[in-house]
Amino acid sequence: MTDHAIIAELAALLDATQLAAGDAALAFDRDHSDGTGQGVPIAAVFPTSTDQVAAVVRLAAKHGVPIVPQGTRSGLAGGANAVDGCLLLSLEGMTSILSIDVADQVVTTQAGVITFELVRAVAERGLFYPPDPGSWAISTIGGNIATNAGGMRCVKYGVTGDFVRELTVVLASGEIIRTGHRTVKGVAGLDLTSLIVGSEGTLGIVTEATLALLPTPGEPCGVLAAFPSPSQALAAADAIMATGRRPSILEYLDAGTIAAISSFSPSSRLPGGAGAALIIQSDEAGRAAADVEEYAAIALACGATTVDIAQDAAAVDAIMEARRMLHGAMRAVAGASLNEDVSVPRSRLAELLNGIAAIGQNAGVDIFSAGHIGDGNLHPIICFDPADAAAVATANDTYQHVIALAISLGGTASGEHGIGSLKRAHLDAELGPTVRQLQRSVKHAFDPAGLLNPGKKL
Ligand SMILES: Cc1cc2nc3c(=O)[nH]c(=O)nc-3n(C[C@H](O)[C@H](O)[C@H](O)COP(=O)(O)OP(=O)(O)OC[C@H]3O[C@@H](n4cnc5c(N)ncnc54)[C@H](O)[C@@H]3O)c2cc1C
Known part of the structure; x- marks a missing residue:
């Protein structure tokens, strides 16, 4: 299948405004990191719903085309950088906050919502979303989940993953799953939500999330x-x-x-x-x-x-x-x-x-x-x-x-920015061969053809 034919199939799935092909896709080919390289993508796509994401992923799976999920590419580890011949799948267009539930103190949002916009929207309802990466004015909630982003307030409140309750995820096959629980507690089955948090787009594409909120704190x-x-x-x-x-x-x-x-x-x-x-x-x-x-x-x-x-x-x-x-x-x-x-x-x-x-x-x-x-x-x-x-x-x-x-010193190569393509060389020293192999097996279970963000994170 030629690139041209793949682009034609994508054009049948999406509006013209949701597809950038050829040179137009190069504008989206890398994140904010220095010291990382990028490949040449076939196209960049901008779906607006979980169903559209799933349709694009099914098309890519059918033709064996790698997919690089993207938020707003504010990452600092090369995680969102293109690999040769990939589709850049941007969640930037999924910008709806779907519900703010004051009684249960949760918000359900699409993945492309800008972090600060979510913080502001829940504050208007008297609630507080603590994770505050330095990039909160430009990063997406989906990117924060995929990198398990931290920020200034972690010292007291913890990182993004501490607030993730439930995720809607498109798998490498194009199937749509929901992981986790809207409830405060929930231990049914293995904790796949925690596995997807911080997985940098290598296990699935997060399209929606339900996040825990706190009551508004005092004036700082x-x-x-x-x-x-x-x-x-x-x-x-x-x-x-x-x-x-x-x-x-x-x-x-x-x-x-x-x-x-x-x-x-x-x-x-x-x-x-x-x-x-x-x-x-x-x-x-x-x-x-x-x-x-x-x-x-x-x-x-x-x-x-x-x-x-x-x-x-x-x-x-x-x-x-x-x-x-x-x-x-x-x-x-x-x-x-x-x-x-x-x-x-x-x-x-x-x-x-x-x-x-x-x-x-x-x-x-x-x-x-x-x-x-x-x-x-x-x-x-x-x-x-x-x-x-x-x-x-x-x-x-x-x-x-x-x-x-x-x-x-008993520490880690990355506390919050992620491994991306920048820090993979250190994984052997930090994790050791047995854990690395186990992690590759997990990746294989989610993505047997290795199409989701290849060459990153693991
Ligand atoms: C000025 C500045 C300050 C920063 N400060 C902080 C900070 O304080 N704390 C911190 O943790 N980080 C910080 N960062 C890094 C960066 O903003 C975070 O990593 C952020 O979480 C990335 O979000 P994004 O939407 O830009 O994701 P991207 O950069 O587009 O993607 C990041 C990774 O997540 C994957 N991904 C993105 N969206 C999805 C999705 N919906 N589903 C699956 N995978 C996805 C990508 O494939 C990639 O691997 C900073 C960056 C800048 C430029």
Whole structure:
């Protein structure tokens, strides 16, 4: 079957606006990662219903055409990148929130809804969806589920997967299944929902999801604390986590990331010249201001030079806006950046930061770090000029050392961004051969012909 004939069959299934073929498909061929490659797709398709997704998948299965599921391609691991001869199956057009159930505190949504739109829609009904990846203004709920995305509020509330109750999934055969339970509890059969969460499009295509919600928390208060050194900031983070309280956000920025964000966005009001900073928030109803006073006192006791307290939502948002610029700011430094996503047990963070400094020194490369220090998930970042082959090679090599260090500390190559095509080389070291083989067997059970997102995740 020629590409032309496949495109003709797709055109019979979809409206003209739902199909981009040939060169037009190249606009959708990769995600936001640097350091990953992409193949040439046959076409990109934009279905708007589960039935349309299933019809496209059946067509692809019939002709043995690989499928790369996509949200909005905000991923940082190459997971949504095209492979040669594939169909890019974008869920971007599935943008309906189907129901918000206040009594059961759940929302049922199509997969292409933008994360922040969902957060805003449920907030209007007095409910709270906590997962808040830095990309929430552009990422989709389906992409968040497929990567088990984290974010700033994980330290208190957990990751996307902690909120997934039920999924509608199109299998590689084109069959439509529903996994999980709308109920709080449910243990019938094996937990396929958890298997699909974080599977990066390799086991099935998520078209709809029912997500758990919480009551709206209190108005957040926050503090931005500046420290002379990373070790003082880390000591403060440890002391805060050792209190009986749990901050809703506990983020870390080092001197390099503060400088990059400040020059990218001069209005960001981050503490210029600081050796490191913490952003700490509390959203405990009736207690947030008192919590933040206590966190500020801890920061000062650990050597903070300034503590800037944000008493209302607008002031808190202004600080978080600066933090959310991290990726763009780091990319702007030299044109490209490798944003790692290692996670270690919190007690090993000091060893991780010291080890990263040593790796950078040996390689003669600046490695900047920022991230979710409250849950042990750090983003060490290497900036490089993508046109400079030697710089690209050094960045890639250095990146491998940082990941190996995290694994040696009992951590993981990826806390939230996913494996995609970028980090598969580390799976042997982290998982070992028996677990890897078991995982390949699971993949085979779901997708015997290996058509769903080949070359990714596993
Ligand atoms: C500025 C910036 C900040 C970020 N901050 C964070 C952060 O704080 N935390 C975090 O976890 N990530 C973060 N990310 C990474 C990224 O936004 C997340 O991985 C996000 O979940 C990807 O969603 P997406 O809709 O863009 O998915 P895509 O990038 O399109 O796809 C990601 C993966 O999921 C698969 N996929 C997508 N949709 C589906 C579906 N419906 N069914 C099956 N498979 C699917 C794809 O095949 C791919 O493997 C950030 C990215 C940027 C650019």
